[in-house]
Amino acid sequence: MALTVRRLKVITLTIGGVSVECQLASWTLDPGVQDGDRIYTYCPDGTAVEETDSEPTLALTAYSKWVVGGFEDFLWTNRGTVAEFELNHHPDIEGEHVRWTGTLMVQPAPVGGDRGDSEQTEITFQVIGDPEYSRP
Numbered sequence: 001m002a003l004t005v006r007r008l009k010v011i012t013l014t015i016g017g018v019s020v021e022c023q024l025a026s027w028t029l030d031p032g033v034q035d036g037d038r039i040y041t042y043c044p045d046g047t048a049v050e051e052t053d054s055e056p057t058l059a060l061t062a063y064s065k066w067v068v069g070g071f072e073d074f075l076w077t078n079r080g081t082v083a084e085f086e087l088n089h090h091p092d093i094e095g096e097h098v099r100w101t102g103t104l105m106v107q108p109a110p111v112g113g114d115r116g117d118s119e120q121t122e123i124t125f126q127v128i129g130d131p132e133y134s135r136p
Contacts, residue, residue, distance in 0.1 A: 010092045015125075016083030016106065018074045025120065026061040029087060029100055029131065056127035058085065058104060064111075064119040072121055076108045082128060088136070102131035 011027065013020045032055035039048045066072050083106050090096040109123040 006090065006093070006096070010090070012088040012091055013085070015071075015085045015104070016074060016078060016081075018069070018071055020060070020062060020071050023062040023065050023071060024060060025063060026059075027087075028057075028059045029127075030057045030059070031130070032056040032127075054130060056102075056129075056131055057124050058087075058127055059124040060121070062121045064121045072109065072111075075106060075121075075123070078106045079108050081106045085125075085127075097136055099134050099136050100131040101134070103128045 011021050011024070013024065013027070034052040034054065036050035036052045039050055040046055041048075062071060064072055082103050084103050085101065087100045089098050089100075104125040104127050107123070107125070109121040111121075113119060
């Protein structure tokens, strides 16, 4: 199989109907799959791996945009609600476009920073359940 190298350039991301991709500097969708602890017993086949629950997250770093209906406004006005998200990765590359959809818990992001810095919003959302993976 030939080597394929792609730069992260184009995604689409909506959270609760708010389009976020144009403000994003960084994103990570972590499936949150945990390794279970190995359990040992004196039985002849006496090893097992403990079952775990996944804890998926969606971490974002965005340039802040405090307009009415913008991302930060959405986070602060919808605190504690559940919202749907849709993330399209490589939507511009035929055969490589993949999509994740799901729900996440909305929470406001911390605000502030050092004087003179570009204002950014850094937030990690808890994804509720496992995100659905598909190829549109």
